[in-house]
Amino acid sequence: MRYNFVVSKLYCTLATCPPLLLGRIVGGYTAAPNSIKYIVSLQSTRGQHFCGGSLVHRYWVLTAAHCNIGAEHMMIVAGDYIVNTFEGTEQYAKPHRLVTHPLYNRSTNDADIMLIKLRAPMVLNKYVSLAPLPRQGTGVVEGRVCRVSGWGYNSLGGGQARFTLRTVTVPIVSTARCNSSESFNGNITANMICAGYRTGGKDACKGDSGGPLVCGGRVYGVVSWGNGCGDAKFPGVYTAVSKFRRWIDQTIYGSYLRCTRY
């Protein structure tokens, strides 16, 4: 197990960190190859990773609304492990349609959730699977340990560095504590959940956005926002997927249901 550098003010700040240390899962380690089969990389049409996502149906990806750079600029890659390196397990699909949640608010980050309908379905195999989702309205208790994974953003591009999937475990923080005046001071809405250690050091970071926070095998969170990365006072903030389960099902299956009803 190789441990990642902790991107904190002890080591460097977002402004002073060398680009290679920026925007990776903080305090975690390299995932085993193809062990997280439902994670996808959202890439620019030039092949630059910018966000994560979860495959929830052969035709659909769950991600963050703030990852919307426009369907024509995006490529979805499933079965990936080292992003920027072709390993033969990857599957590529262009988006057909982006469905941003109608209540998404880019200034408060509320309802930061988006579904991407693919032009062609992903093939489920040894490297690609579907992510289980929580039921509508189910919560996760404070202290429950969950796992967040991602590739982070490579601001250098060019592919000289190998970007391997990384992962870290973080406990759920109550909304009351996350909203306290010492922390996010009321900015956490009912559509958000927080996760992180009281001592900080382990977190998602820029470029992990849209990726999954998995608790008990289900995607309870989508990496959304934060204040720095791994800061003891500021846990990572995730979109609460269980608040959107009904919207997800209606978006994915609603059209099929209408077609078969007569």
Ligand code: ARG
């Ligand atoms: N908004 C960031 C992104 O675009 C993700 C931030 C997550 N930050 C955190 N400290 N957990 O990738």
